Structure formats: C-alpha cells, structure tokens
Amino acid sequence: MELKHGFYLKSKNEQVWIQVRIGLTALLVLLLVFLGCWKSGFFLPLIIGIPLILSLVAPFFDVPALKKSGDLIYYSPLFLAEKQKKGLITVHGGTLFDYVFVLDRSLNGRQRSNLIMEQYLEGLVNLIDHLQRVNSENLTIRGTSYILNKRTVKKIGFQVVQTDFLQRCMLLYNYFNLVVANSLAKGKLTFPKLGQTKTFETKLYDLMERRDFIKSLNEKLKQRQVL
Template sequence: MIGFVALLVILLSVWVSWMIDFYLLGILSFSLVLSIIAPFIDMPSAKQSGKLRYHSLLFISEKPSNGVIKIHGGTLFDYVFVIDKNLNGKQRTNLIIQQYLDGLLNLIQAKDDKTENIKVRGTSYIINKRTAERIGFKVTGTDYIQKLILTYNYFNILITYSIAKGKLSFPKLTDTKTFETSMNDLVKRKAYISSLNEKLKSAMANSL
C-alpha cells in the first residue's frame, strides 16, 4: 500500500513537472518520497538479514565493523508504529529516551568476547550533550559523510522529529551530535543507566 501510494505521488509529480516544464520538481519529489518510504522497505529486510538488531522498540545497532558498533535511535517506520498519538511532547521525549536507555542495557547484556573492547557510536538530535555524558558518552565531530546523509534525509528527519515533539517542528541539523564510548565504559555505567531508566519509567507511568 505504501509503495503504491509513493508510486502515485512520484508519477503525479513527474507529470506536473512535465506539464509546467520544470523537471527539477520531479527529481526533488522523487528524492523526497524515496527518503520517506525507504525505512518502511529497508528496515524489515535489514532486520531479517541480521544487518540490524533491535535492542528495544526505538534502539537499533548495526553489525560491528572496524571495531565500532553503530547505534541508531529508531527510524520513521518505528516512530509511526511505536509512539502513541495521545502522548504530549514531553511524554514522547521521555518515552524515546527511556527506549534508548532500555536498548543500551540490552546491548550491554548482549556483549560477548568479540565486542567487549569495541567502540559504540551514534548520532542523535534528541539526546543532548549533558544526558549523553551522564551515561558515559563523549561528543565527537560528525563527519562530512554523515552530514551529507542527514541533509539528504532532512524531510524524513523533519517528520520523525515532529512526531517526537507532538507538533510540527523543524530540527536544526547543526544541533545534531555524534556520541562515542566504549563497551567497557558502558558496562561501568550500567547501574546508573538502569537507575535512570527506572526513574523515567516511573515518571511516564505517573504522567498517564
């Protein structure tokens, strides 16, 4: 159904761009639609193949590569199906962070000899620097390739960010930060992460 609707939108935009003799509109529309529907197509197949692993509803890790485990805070696909539309902005943010913490705990639990000394790296526009440092991460520079990917997926990020805030919100890509730590450091912070996770769960339950 999603693919059919996307195809209709693309065909309509191509037709309009041809009618008004402005072909850039068709190209831009194709890119925007592709960036939006990609998570709905790619995520199930990537999960099935084992390339990506869910550690909580909104926390994903890639297979270790070059001594690094890349982590992600969920996609548009996840946000659409996980976040309750009745929650307000603060409740949604708390849920997202709580799922991050839950995912980190499960990532720590799943570690083995191969990942014990590995680095853990992620990019986020939800978690701020203070929160990240409290759970053991340090801020590092976001490389140009990552910035290019974020720019290309801006419309996707815009929708995801708006869902997270409960209203139309425009994320500033300059506020996006890359965080890094080691699995050993996460293990050392496990008790604190668990405590913070329980506090958020309690706060969320009391706010409902």
C-alpha cells in the same frame, strides 16, 4: 527479548501489504507530480520530489530488510545497532518507520519525548547485557544524534567526537524525513537543528561501569510514563 513493535507484531502478510500500500502510494504521488510537470513543462518539482519521497519511504523497506538479514539488531523498539564491524558497533535511535509503529498518538509531546529517551536507555542496557555475554569489552560504541545533548551523553558514559562529513551529508539528504520523524516525536511540526548534531562514542567497558546508573535512569523514565 520480546520486541513490542507495531510492525513486527503483525503477520507476514500484513507486513507485506503495508509495504505494498506505501510503495503504491509513493508511486502514485510521483506519477501525479510527473504529469503536472509534463503538462507545465517545468520539472523542478519532480527533481525535488523524487529524493524527498524516497527518503520518506525508504525506512519502511530498508529497516525490516536489514533486521531480517541480521545487519540491524533491535535492542528496544526505538534503539537499533548495526552488526559489529572491525571492533565498532554503530547505534541508532528509532527511524521514521519505528516512530510510526511504536509511538502512541494519544501521548502529548513531552510524554513522547520521555518514551523515546526511555527506549534509548532500555536499548542501551540491553546492548550492554548482550555484549557482556559475548565478552567484547574492547568494542567501541558510536552513534550520531541531533536529539541528545552533550550533558546527557557524557552522563551515560559517552564522549562527544567530531561528526564526519559523510554523516552530515546523509543527515542533510534525509532532512525532510527527519522533519516528519521529529514532528511525530514532539507531537507538533518541528524542524530539527542539524547544527546541534553530535557524534558520541565510548568503549564497552566504560558503559559496563555505568550500566546500573543507566538502568536507574531508565526506571525513573518508565515511572513517569505510568504517572
């Protein structure tokens, strides 16, 4: 599967240079905040700023590193899955890193949302096809999202389950990251509603039964992108 992702299509040197610039920019911002706090004797902005900036820049380093190690696998430019662990595969929508390098800024908010959903479905089809080849029908597929609604996840074969406390803490820690990512996805400043976060899971054999239906939905969304 060819990965049409703006970052991975670049040369290794270009990828490293992008990361260097991001790292240096983050350090410069933190240094300026530190100097301002040192001068005023008020360090609360620095205490708040460090985790905010780290949450923003971390995906630009973590995601490529995890992809390289094989711990994260792309099934479409905006749909990733963790390596199988004890019969469980955890799936993720695109991160802020992916949105920056995949989303076309010329698209309006509705078109971007359609593209994201289309990429989710394409990734899900590719995941099903890959797992079918390795004969793993009893695998559990699980994900967490504040974007997908309950009706949509049920339609494609998932059941909504309780989101664990640790996952909610991670979402809260990364809230500023999610604000930026969600705003990119919508084409305007948008604050995600974490209260609408849902964890969904299914067995691979249930997804296999809905594979053709998911594929048809994917094709319809692709046609909308063309029109």
